Structures are given as C-alpha cells and as structure tokens.
Amino acid sequence: MPTDTTVFELRVYHIAAGKSADLLARFRDHTMRLFERHGMKNVAYWTPVDEPAKSSTLIYILQHASREAAAANWKAFQDDAEWQGVRDKSQMNGKLVDSIDSTFMKMTDFSPQLH
Numbered sequence: 001m002p003t004d005t006t007v008f009e010l011r012v013y014h015i016a017a018g019k020s021a022d023l024l025a026r027f028r029d030h031t032m033r034l035f036e037r038h039g040m041k042n043v044a045y046w047t048p049v050d051e052p053a054k055s056s057t058l059i060y061i062l063q064h065a066s067r068e069a070a071a072a073n074w075k076a077f078q079d080d081a082e083w084q085g086v087r088d089k090s091q092m093n094g095k096l097v098d099s100i101d102s103t104f105m106k107m108t109d110f111s112p113q114l115h
Contacts, residue, residue, distance in 0.1 A: 005066040008043065012101040013058040016094065020047075020055050023096040027058070030086045035062060038077040039069060043114065063114075067104060 015023050024047075032042050041063035048054045064070035077083055090096060107114075 003065070006107070007064050007067050007070060008105045008107065009062045009064060009070060010101075010103045010105060011060050011062065013097050014099045014101075015056045015058060016096055016098050017056070019094070019096040020058075022090060023058060026086065026090045026096065027060075030083075034077060034080060034083050034086075035073075038080065039073045040064060040077070070104065 013023065027045065035042055043061040043063050045058065045060040047059070048057050062070075064073055
C-alpha cells in the first residue's frame with residue numbers, strides 16, 4: 001500500500017530494431033524477479049498496440065518506498081551479479097535498448113488507490 005513517501009517510476013524503453021522479443025523475454029524470465037529482490041515492486045507493463053511503437057517500445061511502472069529507496073534499489077540491482085550475467089548474455093548479439101526515459105511520480109490525493 002502506498003505511503004506518503006512512496007514514489008512510482010514510469011520507465012519507457014526505446015527498443016533496438018528487431019530486439020523486442022528478446023527484451024520482453026528478458027523481463028519475463030529474469031528482470032521482474034530481480035527487481036522484486038531489490039525492493040522494486042512491479043506495478044504493470046505495457047506494449048503499444050499500434051506500429052511503429054508496437055515493436056519498439058516497452059512501458060512499465062515500478063513502485064519504490066521512497067526516492068532515496070529508489071536510488072538504493074537501482075544501485076543494488078545494477079551491482080547484482082545475476083543481473084550482470086543475464087544482461088551480458090542477452091546482449092551477446094547486440095544491445096536490446098537504444099534509450100530509456102525515467103520519470104518519478106507521486107500519486108495525487110484523488111487518484112484511485114493501487115492494490
């Protein structure tokens with residue numbers, strides 16, 4: 001349940017050409033579990049319905065206990081040896097992501113609550 005310090009992180013991945021299936025598999029098979037290990041709650045994941053974004057964009061939201069926790073969570077995730085191995089193996093035939101946009105958000109007082 002969100003608290004006064006809770007932040008949500010909106011992340012938009014701009015996927016390298018032809019790498020969408022590989023990136024989605026990495027999230028499905030590894031990344032989501034590793035996020036949870038490091039204190040990041042997986043809220044939801046989306047892919048656009050229409051091209052050209054359909055095959056080149058992944059959008060998701062993570063929940064962190066606070067902005068400070070988010071920084072610590074990301075550091076722990078990046079330093080995780082299992083993540084480093086998964087990342088390196090998945091990128092053996094080229095990078096999967098061209099760029100990432102990240103926006104931290106606070107829930108408004110009139111927003112429906114997430115469960």
